[in-house]
Amino acid sequence: MTTIIETKKKVRLEIDGKTVLAPEGATILEAARAVGVRIPTLCYHEALSPIGSCRVCVVEVEGVDRPATACNTQALDGMRVATRSERLFNLRREVIRMILAHHPLNCSPCPKNGDCELQDIAYEYDLAPNDFGSYSIKTEEYPWKEFSTPILDYHPRRCVLCGRCVKVCKEIRGLGAITMAGPGALASIQPALADPESPSRCVSCGECMRVCPVNAIEERMGGGKGKPWETEKTATTCAYCGVGCSLELNVVNGKVVGVTTDDATGVNKGRLCSKGRFGYAFIHSGERLSKPLIRNEKGELEETTWTKALTRVAREFRRSIAEHGPDSIAGLSSARCTNEENYLFQRFIRQAIGSNNVDHCARL
């Protein structure tokens, strides 16, 4: 049995009248969640350090006039926090109105419709399109520009500037390829100023797309992805390499239209690389090898059975070993196999064939 020794000091604070013992260094939001007090958030994402940009999670701390953001304010001993008041409700509602002031409100054509965090929070704060009359602002049309990569599209009008994408690129991918740049209402997500010799550090992993609450970053592949409610999600393991990331194939009408992940599942905890996230088009490719083929005397590939094909391979191996020795055979394995498969493969080449000529594509 393991004994967990609590080495961290605790702080005692009060949130909406409830006493909370929180580990030192915890934020007000974390402390509140621990006792089941819900504070609405938008830019906050559990996999990332607090951002504090949307200002939806404002709370009142006794003794400080200005509301503090719960996501990035440290819980301190003796603090008295109120998460609900008329003033806070109004502030949050106004802030969400501001966010929506330049976000397109015709939700129905949006693929995120029904699975959109902004939609949810606007609904919670009872905001409808006709609430925006006095907030309408003349944001200039943004030029439709390529967002660093041929795989990802960025829609500045949809973007709520939460900053999650910037954080995930920096903290999870460790790249810092994108940044948020103003001025003011014209702010948008842009490639970060790298050094002049490498203008973009983006590798199209799509992590930014994963954390985007509103589909402002969208993959360019396919189109017609179906609505969240008609999508069937099949949990599986990525076939690209031995890491074995968990992912969900999004299937609409029997066709894979995209890949999503669950933040809590698998070794990857929601993260994927470019291949795992976008490399699914091959599934329905007509070029895909799905049956064994043997080249006939005329040099054409002919469909055959597995038994025939494998017998032929075994016979040719034996012939080659008999005529030229085992070193005439070399094995090259793939990174798409698991560790175990690769292990078996090299055992096969070394022991069954008798050759040490074995290698792996990831080493090339």
Place this chain on the structure above:
Amino acid sequence: MAKVILGSWRDDVTDNRGLKKSAIPEAFKGLKEFESGNDILAFMGWDGFFLFDRDAPVVDMARAYVEKAQEESCGYCTPCRVGTKVVAEKLAALADGHGRREDIDAIRSMAAVIRDASMCELGHTSMTALLKMMELAPEAFEEAVAGRAPVKRGNYRAMATAPCIEACPAHLDIPEYVDAIRSGNYYESLAIIGRKNPLAGVCGRVCVRPCEFVCRREELDEAISIKHLKRFVNDQIVSYVSARSKPLEEIPSASGKKAAIIGAGPCGLTAAFYLKRKGHEVHIFEDLREPGGMSAVGIPDYRLPRDVISSEVRRISEIGVKFHYGKRLGRDLSLSQLETEYDSVLISVGAHGSKSVGMEGEDANSEGYVAGVTFLRDLNLLHHIGEFKPPEGTRVVVVGGGNVAMDCARSAVRLGYSKVSVVYRRTQKEMPADHEEIEGAMEEGVEFLFLTHPVRIDAEAGKVKGITCVKMDLGEPDASGRRRPVEVKGSDFFIECDIVIPAIGQSSDFSFLSDGSGIETTKWGTIAVDDNTMMTGRDRVFAGGDCVSGPAALIDAMGHGLRVAHCMDQRMRGEKMSMPEAERMFRLLKTMSLPQAPVNRLGNKARCRLEMRPARERTSDFVEIERGLKPDEAIREAERCLRCYRIALFATEE
């Protein structure tokens, strides 16, 4: 003097419209004109506003102010990004004469949201003046609603500033580059510094950091380590770029004009950098065999390694600035010769001479008497090539309490003298040196004799044998606000020593100036320049740095370099010379010296401490003693910045 008609600062209202209220008349001394012949009509700031003229265009001014806030908004948080845009558009509608009654209420409620929910001080303060104006002068807004009187339009000078930006002599945009570090964009951060400061690595090590002394984070916990952040971002990029060793691209000299700069110190280098970027051909003439001026020969390597200076100078020369070493004005060059060959000349020769203490028996020729600047210069030029011959003896007394005195004392420890003492006439509290330097010296075993004033050098046969001092007591405060030391009668005592290093002040050598040159010097032994243009009495000849200000900090000289380069550029292009507008506004703000609002936020994040090499290890060599911040420490430190951005706006007559 500008008299306030109506104004408010931190809810302290002054109202002199008619006799309705009997508020005390308030006025700003020294504030009247923006520039000569252009009166200031009104001011809008972060804690209120002042109208100095009955006809000040209230509504239009508010529009200009909020538009500036929107322009300066970084776009990070929602209320400031969107809210200021909405308010600006509504104010513009009012100013255009098609505003509606309900717009006024909408502005008021939106302004309150921006003030309460924004992330940084820009949002917290950008609505204060507007809300107060709507409260104290509601009629101006009512009248603006369509159908009433047309709205007066005005002329405005607006900028975003912050206490740290105002305190920095070069007015670096500190919150912006700190913010770039926070988001991990080191290259961008260095580019922001590089707009005004070509010596980030030097400043990041030895700047006296006026910015940190006004940092408002101090009210919550501790000021942020601006200096260390600058060093961090410089070292990150420099090690990255030099690893690939690609030189910068040369900037072509497109203007066809040539500038000569005398002295490759901080002022000269900064000016050269900016003049080059403006497209001029720039030549620097330097007496010594290496660049950096006082930063190279006045600061020992353990604080500022010489390769830091050389790598920054290399970048300046890569963009095309030409360096000529071993050329001294008055010996190898003459001013008239330079004037014929160049379109403008900058004198930035620094202050490399030493002031004497005024002790009895003080003779520069005595063996064992070495001026602080001379000691440091010889050490810096010769020690790394093994040719430095330290003055002979075992006991050293350094006179003075500034950074130069600390540099001398700590260098002396490193040279292996058995006892090093510092003699200072006031107490530790009044010492002008950085407290890190004083503490560092104490750790290294330097003895401090406070409230001690040297009165006589005792020499035998031209060789120093000791120094006689008297004890002092602190009396009444003097002009500098420090308590004046008074001699305690009969308290004389003798310190036996072989070497005396006076480090109480520096002076410039102007032997190159001939009579009738038109260049005047002041009674403080500095070159007289026009405060507005930094030009000397002689056309096309400018001056800056220590030789104008008297011995000052590195960043002061760099600030001079920026200002003088601005005017040299104007002069060479044949434009009217004037101080940069921002500089003028910074000065006006200083004149107003408005009281600061307390920081009403939550703190509790201590500043990152730098790791130092232990005293025992570091006293035997001149290797840098401070380790830089690590990336995670730097980001944590950058996150402590409150971003005290605020908008200042002057409404002017023209």
